[in-house]
Amino acid sequence: GAGVSQSPSNKVTEKGKDVELRCDPISGHTALYWYRQSLGQGLEFLIYFQGNSAPDKSGLPSDRFSAERTGGSVSTLTIQRTQQEDSAVYLCASSLQGGGTEAFFGQGTRLTVV
Amino acid sequence: QQQVKQSPQSLIVQKGGISIINCAYENTAFDYFPWYQQFPGKGPALLIAIRPDVSEKKEGRFTISFNKSAKQFSLHIMDSQPGDSATYFCAASRDTGRRALTFGSGTRLQVQP
Numbered sequence: 001g002a003g004v005s006q007s008p009s010n011k012v013t014e015k016g017k018d019v020e021l022r023c024d025p026i027s028g029h030t031a032l033y034w035y036r037q038s039l040g041q042g043l044e045f046l047i048y049f050q051g052n053s054a055p056d057k058s059g060l061p062s063d064r065f066s067a068e069r070t071g072g073s074v075s076t077l078t079i080q081r082t083q084q085e086d087s088a089v090y091l092c093a094s095s096l097q098g099g100g101t102e103a104f105f106g107q108g109t110r111l112t113v114v
Numbered sequence: 115q116q117q118v119k120q121s122p123q124s125l126i127v128q129k130g131g132i133s134i135i136n137c138a139y140e141n142t143a144f145d146y147f148p149w150y151q152q153f154p155g156k157g158p159a160l161l162i163a164i165r166p167d168v169s170e171k172k173e174g175r176f177t178i179s180f181n182k183s184a185k186q187f188s189l190h191i192m193d194s195q196p197g198d199s200a201t202y203f204c205a206a207s208r209d210t211g212r213r214a215l216t217f218g219s220g221t222r223l224q225v226q227p
Contacts, residue, residue: 033214043158043203048214056214091157099213100146100165105157
């Protein structure tokens with residue numbers, strides 16, 4: 001594909017509902033990242049997938065957050081029982097090999113919990 | 115050990131001036147130091163990157179200066195233009211082990227015409 005694709009671009013959900021955010025990385029990229037960006041803030045690391053290795057989940061803020069990457073390609077970030085503080089832009093990025101290779105970001109999913 | 119500290123939080127520069135953003139890191143295992151530029155409503159995009167085997171890298175108006183002993187690196191934007199107004203993030207990562215990019219907190223740059 002031309003770039004990293006995220007869907008939906010916007011999501012409004014009620015507090016307590018579960019949401020799924022999707023990321024389609026660039027074909028052939030073995031590394032995939034999820035970050036969270038609150039309004040006007042920095043990039044908060046959530047989770048990192050590298051090839052077939054166990055994902056680095058050290059940034060997930062609570063057990064309500066989980067992510068998977070199927071077949072080394074598409075990734076889904078799931079937030080259960082959403083809270084208002086989960087409102088943010090969720091950014092996905094992929095890179096050829098992780099580490100010292102360029103990360104390409106998607107446009108993000110803006111999540112609003114009401 | 116995973117933190118990257120960035121300053122200033124915001125910066126206002128006149129057109130034609132020099133913009134300087136600084137970052138410091140703690141983890142000596144980091145060996146890749148990129149800078150990302152983000153415009154409102156867009157995802158960050160790689161601007162320029164450096165590895166610790168060189169002290170400076172220049173691409174057009176953008177220069178990274180790297181001080182390995184001080185564990186600091188900085189971005190210099192020469193002849194700053196209004197189109198450079200954006201948020202800039204420094205980052206660091208390793209080539210082995212935990213390879214996720216760790217980002218600084220960002221600097222909002224405004225270049226006044």
